[in-house]
Amino acid sequence: xxxxxxxxxxxxxxxxxxxxxxxxxxxVQHQVAFLSKxxxxxxxxxxxxxxxxxxxxxxxxxxxxxxDVPDYMLDDLAFISRMFTRHISExxxxxxxxxxxxxKDKMMELLRLKRVAWLTTITVNRPLEALEEMEIxxxxxxxxxxxxxxxxVDTPWIPAWRIxxxxxxxxxxxxxxxxxxxTILKNTLAACDHPFNADALDIVLSRAMIQMHLALMGEVLDxxxxxxxxxxxxxxxxxxxxxxxxxxxxxxxxxRDDQPPHPVCxxxxxxxxxxRPSLRDDKHPGKFxxxxxxxxxxxTLFKCSRCKSVCYCSRECQKADWKGHxxxxxxxxxxxxxxxxxxxxxxxxxxxxxxxxxxxCGSSHYANFEALIHALGLRQDPNRGRTHIVLREIEHxxxxxxxxxxxxxxxxxxxxxxxxxxxxxxxxxxGSSKTPEGYRAYLQESIDEVARYGDEGxxxxxxxxxxxxxLVVVYVTTGPGIKAHLNTNNIxxxxxxxxxxxxxxxxKINGVGGAPGPFVLPxxxxxxxxxx
Numbered sequence: 001x002x003x004x005x006x007x008x009x010x011x012x013x014x015x016x017x018x019x020x021x022x023x024x025x026x027x028v029q030h031q032v033a034f035l036s037k038x039x040x041x042x043x044x045x046x047x048x049x050x051x052x053x054x055x056x057x058x059x060x061x062x063x064x065x066x067x068d069v070p071d072y073m074l075d076d077l078a079f080i081s082r083m084f085t086r087h088i089s090e091x092x093x094x095x096x097x098x099x100x101x102x103x104k105d106k107m108m109e110l111l112r113l114k115r116v117a118w119l120t121t122i123t124v125n126r127p128l129e130a131l132e133e134m135e136i137x138x139x140x141x142x143x144x145x146x147x148x149x150x151x152x153v154d155t156p157w158i159p160a161w162r163i164x165x166x167x168x169x170x171x172x173x174x175x176x177x178x179x180x181x182x183t184i185l186k187n188t189l190a191a192c193d194h195p196f197n198a199d200a201l202d203i204v205l206s207r208a209m210i211q212m213h214l215a216l217m218g219e220v221l222d223x224x225x226x227x228x229x230x231x232x233x234x235x236x237x238x239x240x241x242x243x244x245x246x247x248x249x250x251x252x253x254x255x256r257d258d259q260p261p262h263p264v265c266x267x268x269x270x271x272x273x274x275x276r277p278s279l280r281d282d283k284h285p286g287k288f289x290x291x292x293x294x295x296x297x298x299x300t301l302f303k304c305s306r307c308k309s310v311c312y313c314s315r316e317c318q319k320a321d322w323k324g325h326x327x328x329x330x331x332x333x334x335x336x337x338x339x340x341x342x343x344x345x346x347x348x349x350x351x352x353x354x355x356x357x358x359x360x361c362g363s364s365h366y367a368n369f370e371a372l373i374h375a376l377g378l379r380q381d382p383n384r385g386r387t388h389i390v391l392r393e394i395e396h397x398x399x400x401x402x403x404x405x406x407x408x409x410x411x412x413x414x415x416x417x418x419x420x421x422x423x424x425x426x427x428x429x430x431g432s433s434k435t436p437e438g439y440r441a442y443l444q445e446s447i448d449e450v451a452r453y454g455d456e457g458x459x460x461x462x463x464x465x466x467x468x469x470x471l472v473v474v475y476v477t478t479g480p481g482i483k484a485h486l487n488t489n490n491i492x493x494x495x496x497x498x499x500x501x502x503x504x505x506x507x508k509i510n511g512v513g514g515a516p517g518p519f520v521l522p523x524x525x526x527x528x529x530x531x532x
Contacts, residue, residue: 007068047087127173208238307332
């Protein structure tokens, strides 16, 4: 399999006007290799020496998207980011003399928090060092509030709840199971509900993480009761709805050899930690606005009245998403018409089977989401969805009647092709009269339109900016009992980058069933899944 995609520049950035850009990744790799050898030699250097020797690593540490750093670099970057923070603070060469105090503080905060993130990964796992950094940052937050005469001097966790949530998590990782940690977590949980933080979208995740930590603290400190049970239930409920995106949580916090059994881990059950999402998780996914990702916990969502398959938080978001949603919406409505027709002409059983197939195609589950990402190799090449397509065949499983409709459908064939190689075959499958060249142009136009709904897009007036790049996913679904249809969707790049690649996705796509076979085309085009 090809190597992972090069790391990205963080977006949005901190607002610092720095005369640097993200360096070429090849240069970063070269400097990391040199740094690793230098550390092994145990040569003692000053922070000024490190800055002069590794300018590309300074730019990289400042600008890189934290989660994009490869595992083999984490330890070296955790080391040198500390040297860079020390250099900015001491400034022996006067390089930062022209920066005001606030800018220097922001640079040190950025480096400090990235170092904490790298130190608390499974790969590095040095929470005590991370705790030292967080305690420095907490003191910096308090100092800033005093200097600005903030009304929150005595309650710094209210405006600085993100810092305190991180602080509480690191305290737990460092096994600081005492009333001080418990109080910090309680205060930060209360801050999540303070009016000052009412507009923070990411506060929903933070609240769940804090309650997860409080659940363990309550168990260790023997502080049980209704509130303790509520914390466990809230954390479990959130993790069940966001299983894939929260996988890093279970890796870092829930199954640690140096800690007692985590009550949230026990409540989730061992099945939750397997690679394959359970039907229970798929049945109750977290709902969010299709356009701006507003979660259901922050605002009441409504479904598209026509297809009833996607949700929005406002009419503005619905209008802004219409170009991307229009074709699938019409398809959903047409599917419902065909189900009603099957019920009239062939009876309820035929309608049920067609309904299962339709619901399977339109619902959120492994085969319709993670498997497509893995098949297209978006983790390795984020732009691959613009040039490749997934072709798959599904069928209804008639010999059994599982309770969940997702288990009544399985993928029988699945392959990945270059669009340029199969445009004519795709047109034939979908019943289009276009020539191969004409259908290829049509596909490219659809891809370009979907791709515009990212950083380069122009939202409707009143609709919030999406704030991140979205990657294209193109796939065709066909099979007995359904009309072949084309889907051209987009997925947040941040989500794709956070999803560990699963080379055995074919074995997982049908749950307990077998893996699908190849989707062989008459023109004998070559399957391009592993051709990068």
